[in-house]
Amino acid sequence: LGSLQPPPPGAGGSFPMAASPSVPAPANRLSYAQIISTSKPQPAIKIGVKPAAFTDHGEPATFFSKEEMSLSLKPLEMAIIARCSYGRCSIPEVMSCLSQRLDLKHDFIVSTLHQRHLLFRFEDKEDFMKVILRRSLYIKGLLFRFFRWEPLFDFEADPTNIPVWIGLPLLLVNFYYEDYLRSIAGNLGHVLHIHDATAALTQTYEALVCVEMDIKNPRPERIWIGCDNDGFWQPVNYHRLPSLCSFCRKLGHSINDCHKKNKKPHADEEEHMRNQIPAAEIVPANKIWKRKNKIPVPPTLDTSNKFHKLASEEEDALPMAHEDVPQEPPQITEVLGVHEEPYIVHVVASTLHGPLHGNKCADEGTIVDSSRWILGRGDSLDFFHDLWMGSSPLRFMLADLDDSPHVSVKEMLQNRSQPAWLLVPHMQKLTSIHLSEDQDTCIWTHSADGLFNTRSAYDILRPRGIQRPALAKIWHRLFLRKASMFCWKVIHRVIPVDSRISDHGVYLPSRCSFCRTGHCEDIDHLFINSDIAAALWHWFSPILHPPNSNNEHFTSWCWRVFQGSNLRSPFGFVALYGMLLITWEIWKERCKQRYDRKFTPIKTIIDQISLQISHAIHQPVFKTAPSDNQLSVLLSLGYKPFVKSIKIKLVRWIPPVNGLCLNVDGASKGNPGLSGGGGCIRDSNGNICLAFAFHYGFGNSLQAEVRALHDGLMLANEFGLSINQIYSDSALLVQSFTNNSSPSWDCARWWRPAYDTLRSLQTSCCHVFREANKVADALASYATSNHVNKTFTTFSSLPLACRGSATLDKTGLPYVQLG
Structure with missing residues (x-):
């Protein structure tokens, strides 16, 4: 290509000059355009030549129909615009490097389109997908960014319609087929590609699909997948989603980090502006005028958590806007979740007031979104303005209550005649919440114990790619570090x-x-x-x-x-x-x-x-x-x-010496996944007094264990049964009662009532092997698999899968444990 004559301006890029433009090319040497037109002729589009026409003002014009416009767009369906903002090398070098780096199999045509823009036209769809999914690439040390060609492409701004990898976590494996995935992901945009590991079913933790979508539009967080009258909500994750600056309309940074917006004017420009404005109207540059909203701040909690120090308590530094609030607030019945039976969510979130000072690990939005409260006495929480149920404060859920009153949760729940109740529909759903004597506790949702730590904040802020657990095996502590690092390379x-x-x-x-x-x-x-x-x-x-x-x-x-x-x-x-x-x-x-x-x-x-x-x-x-x-x-x-040598142990259920005992267990398919809990109350002869199997929906195994214990104690109290001993095969749950601390912050709403009940009954919770907890385990599995909420008062009413274990426990026959 270097020996070819240079093409005319705008015909296809910059080639090394082989001869002066004034010297005519030899007759036996073809130009670049002639080679392309001969080897890859453009497809003919027959629409007929349009006659001359004029606008209403007498200016020349040509008019095409929508069908004719569609025909002209079809040859450019696999066209890509490469933006080279920092310059570019020659077109032959671009084509050579791109083919080698991305292993392109077929030829493609490159032409100059606009200043610092190239047009790539592909014939092979696989090559086109390799380039468009790459999004950016350094060629000869210069950055090239790739966008799909559009008729109205804006050369001054980055297009917002870009390929985005979306993840469907814990999607049912029977949906891991192309038509199903395209049907599900098609609700978000045009499906470009399905990840190889997803198509091959070698990675079924999260289905990955590349979708072309407009990132400036609202992005749904879940998709309803229905089958007849049944279905479920499928969460949606967006991976490596670039930020969009609304000021310069560029991808890769937010408006707060925009250099153009924050650029200081030159001294000459400032002087010119001052000369144009009367002295009386000049406002000092360092003075920022803003409206003060004097809203009383709820009293500060005296907790042991550290992350509240990251936010100052300035009364005039409230959030400026709530852009993520939906236009139509959801009904309160959806927020509370009527399917959760009589238990209302007691986890609350507080809106932290004031911007962050001196903290580079997290911003204010992250702190607010990641902070939660465990409801105790309720005197430190604002009923309407603190986020104490659902995903946003009540003033956003119920209506646009900007002028809603400031009243504590304790005052609202203890005073049913409070006038503020007139603003709350479905009042009976909220009045079932009961306060406790514990203090309202502020927690950090990204750690199990609820305490803030810098590592968890860093993990949620840094950009993460696709997680590959198999790759973590090379970092085994006994492997040579040099060998592991080199193999990673x-x-x-x-x-x-x-x-x-x-x-x-x-x-x-x-x-x-x-x-x-x-x-x-x-x-x-x-x-x-x-x-x-x-x-x-x-x-x-x-x-x-x-x-x-x-x-x-x-x-x-x-x-x-x-x-x-x-x-x-x-x-x-x-x-x-x-x-x-x-x-x-x-x-x-x-x-x-x-x-x-x-x-x-x-x-x-x-x-x-x-x-x-x-x-x-x-x-x-x-x-x-x-x-x-x-x-x-x-x-x-x-x-x-x-x-490790295998040891054989004989394990059996030991009946209580006197009184009744409660065996509980929880189950979660996938952990987290669909979960349920079960338990049974038996006497010293092994007779079933009461049993239950409850389905809890999505959750982890620890939550199911705690909820099963809570439900067992509540049912025993309801039926008037006095429990002398409690057995669980969860060592973490048993240890939590010894340490007087909830095993996890998201279990506290069930752990606290259970802990109070154990203290009042002076009953202990003991750990047993799983083999000695077979009946409770079978009930939990039954609830998880069949999505049922049942109680059983006799042996004959138990599910068939549980009767065998109950009979063996009653006879005293042991189970064999290999460990």
Whole structure:
């Protein structure tokens, strides 16, 4: 291309000049435009030539129909605009680097479109998706940003209609198919791509779909998935969503960080402005006038939490606007959740007053959104202005009550004749809330204990990508850190082999340091097909099947090993650690031969790897025993692991000496997921006095355990049964009563009443093995699977799945526990 004549201005970019423009091109040499028009002719669109027309003012005009406009847009469906704000290299270099970096398979056409803008036209949809999903790329050290071409593309602003990766966490696996995913995600925008791991069902924690959507529009947080008369709400996550500045209309920063808005005017400009304005009208630059809203501030809580120090208590520093408040407030019945039976949410959130000073970890919005209150006496909480139910304060939920009165929760609940009740519909839903003698406690929602810590604030503020739990295996505490770090680089293809250096525009002569054939050095050849790599993988083949460059890339093979390895088993431990060490030793030997001209025998490298594995495998005690074949392979290589011995225990339910005992248990499918709780009250003979199975909806296992205990105690009190002993297989729950502290802040609304009841009854809660809690476990599973809320007063009324365990407990036969 460098030998071609330069195209006319605007015809396709800047090419190296081969001859003066005044010299005519030879007859046998074609121009760039002629080559493109000959090899890739534009599709013909037959609409007929329009006759000349005029506007109402007599100016020339041409008119096209909507159908004709649609025909003109069809050839540009796979067109991309590249914005190069900081300059660009030549078009051949752009095409070469883009093809190598993104592994494009087919040709594409690049042309200049506007100042610092290029137009890419693709013919292959896969190549088009690779570029548009990348969104930005550095080529020759210059930033290129990619946007879909639109007829009314604004060259002065960033388009807001961009590809966004959305996540559907805990989506039912039966919906992990293309048509279902496109139907669900299509409610948010045009579906561009489904993530490979989602399409292959290799990652089912969260379905990932790329959707083209307008980010300036409101984004729904959930989607209703219905089937006949049933259904559920599916939460929606938005990954790596860029900020949008409403001032300069650019992506990547908010209006608070906008350099154009915060740019100080030049001294000459300030002087010119002062000369244009009368002296009496000049306002000092450092004086900011604002309206003061004198609203009484609720009394400050004296709690042990630290995060309230991050907000000052200035009376005139209230939030400026509430842009995230919906135009039509939801009904209070939806906020309270009538399906939650008689229990009203007692977790409240307080609006912290005042901006943050001296804190760089969190902003005011994050503090407000992440702060909650546990309702106690209710004298420190404002009924309307504090967020004490749902997702926003009552003044936003009920109506636009900007002038709502300031009254505490305690005053409202204790005085049913308070005039402020006239503003609250569905009053009976709120009057069922009961206060306690405990103090209103302020908590931080991103930690289990409710105490603020800097790490949790940093985790919610920093941008996070897609979580890959399998990749965390390489950071095992016994693995060589250098090997783990290098393998992480290999997975992300950031090691400086010759091919990767060439991809970045530095063209060097390439030759593999291990091979005599002079093969070019790339990642696949170096770590799979080179002489030393083939020898090492052959030695390690009894434990790990060696990679094959004909089937997959080396990085894909490494990722498959990460996902398939089980570090609880000695065989999986050795397989993963051996792969890391072999990869690291290959690279070390490559650098040693290339730069130091030194050679290490294969046997020496194998001995070094074996020594590292032997040193690591003798330290842990593995919980999963290897098979006989796996153990023989490990022993043949000189590795003798320590496996936890299996101990057999006989466990049975022990009836109370006198009185009644309560067994409770909770269950959660997916943890968190659909949850339920169950329990039974029995006498000293094992007879069922009362049992229950309640479905709790979405939650974790700890919440289900606490709620089951709370419900068991409330039912015992309702039926007049005196409990002498309580059994639970949750050690964390039992320990919480010993420590007089709730196991988690989101369990406090059920833990507090249960704790008060235990103190009043002087009853203890004991931990038992799961085998001794079979009846309660079966009831919890029954409630979770069947979505039921039932109580049982006799043995014959129990579900069939629970009767067998109840019979064995009554007879005193033991269960066998392997551990």
